[in-house]
Amino acid sequence: MSEAKIASVNEIPSDLLKQLMPSHPEDVLIAFDDFEYLMMRYESAILEVRTKLEILNSELTLTQDDSPISSIHSRLKKPASIYEKLVRQGNDINLRSIEENLNDVAGVRVICAFVDDIYKVAKMLVQQDDITLIEVKDYIKNPKPNGYRSYHMILEVPVFFTHEKQPIRVEVQIRTVAMDFWASLEHQIRYKKDLPQYKADEIAAELKACADTIADTDCRMLAIREKLGTRGDKEKKK
Numbered sequence: 001m002s003e004a005k006i007a008s009v010n011e012i013p014s015d016l017l018k019q020l021m022p023s024h025p026e027d028v029l030i031a032f033d034d035f036e037y038l039m040m041r042y043e044s045a046i047l048e049v050r051t052k053l054e055i056l057n058s059e060l061t062l063t064q065d066d067s068p069i070s071s072i073h074s075r076l077k078k079p080a081s082i083y084e085k086l087v088r089q090g091n092d093i094n095l096r097s098i099e100e101n102l103n104d105v106a107g108v109r110v111i112c113a114f115v116d117d118i119y120k121v122a123k124m125l126v127q128q129d130d131i132t133l134i135e136v137k138d139y140i141k142n143p144k145p146n147g148y149r150s151y152h153m154i155l156e157v158p159v160f161f162t163h164e165k166q167p168i169r170v171e172v173q174i175r176t177v178a179m180d181f182w183a184s185l186e187h188q189i190r191y192k193k194d195l196p197q198y199k200a201d202e203i204a205a206e207l208k209a210c211a212d213t214i215a216d217t218d219c220r221m222l223a224i225r226e227k228l229g230t231r232g233d234k235e236k237k238k
């Protein structure tokens with residue numbers, strides 16, 4: 001990595017930047033003073049959201065015999081992806097631009113067993129008084145044309161550091177195990193770009209059909225659970 005620190009590259013227009021795309025774009029960001037510090041702040045926000053989710057799940061498991069969350073995954077966006085997204089969106093390449101323009105540097109994915117758990121978890125998280133809801137995209141009620149389903153929220157959480165409290169944005173995606181299975185496979189397949197058009201269309205139609213079958217199965221599983229009335233048994237016995 002170069003020793004030189006970059007003061008500002010704001011003046012460079014984004015189309016020129018695209019042509020000048022370095023072979024290791026991550027080095028451009030890493031060279032900024034405080035890049036590491038910014039990433040540490042996003043990592044802290046991830047920890048905070050994960051902890052909130054784990055506490056909610058533990059409490060519900062204990063009090064209602066109900067574990068709405070099957071698993072929690074998180075990731076910090078890689079410097080090369082941050083750089084690529086800023087360029088793609090025509091934004092400046094600097095630290096303030098990352099904070100202002102990217103909502104998904106910190107990402108948390110929550111996997112639930114049943115569809116109603118998704119809304120339950122989302123509601124419980126958002127109603128906490130230190131969380132600010134910035135944006136919701138409900139791709140369950142409004143699936144994407146390719147069949148993608150998931151509940152997305154952009155949240156702002158305050159993180160306490162030695163001298164200050166800072167609001168940090170986190171993208172939270174909540175989906176069922178079945179939706180996650182579909183999204184992971186679709187993501188893998190999407191990058192196979194060397195297919196002839198007719199093959200790609202055929203696969204897209206097949207994936208859409210699979211997504212609809214999965215959504216139907218999610219619905220039926222929920223109906224079975226409701227028929228059995230196995231949720232919240234502990235609560236009812238009290």
Ligand code: GTP
Nearest residue numbers: 104137144146148152173182183184185186187188
């Ligand atoms: P991005 O630029 O991709 O972040 O899109 P966006 O800002 O419009 O946000 P959106 O809520 O639509 O999607 C954010 C994230 O959801 C993506 O980065 C993926 O992780 C996931 N996602 C969205 N659409 C799809 C899809 O069609 N397939 C899969 N597998 N994942 C998707």
Ligand code: MG
Nearest residue numbers: 103104105171
């Ligand atoms: Mg994204």
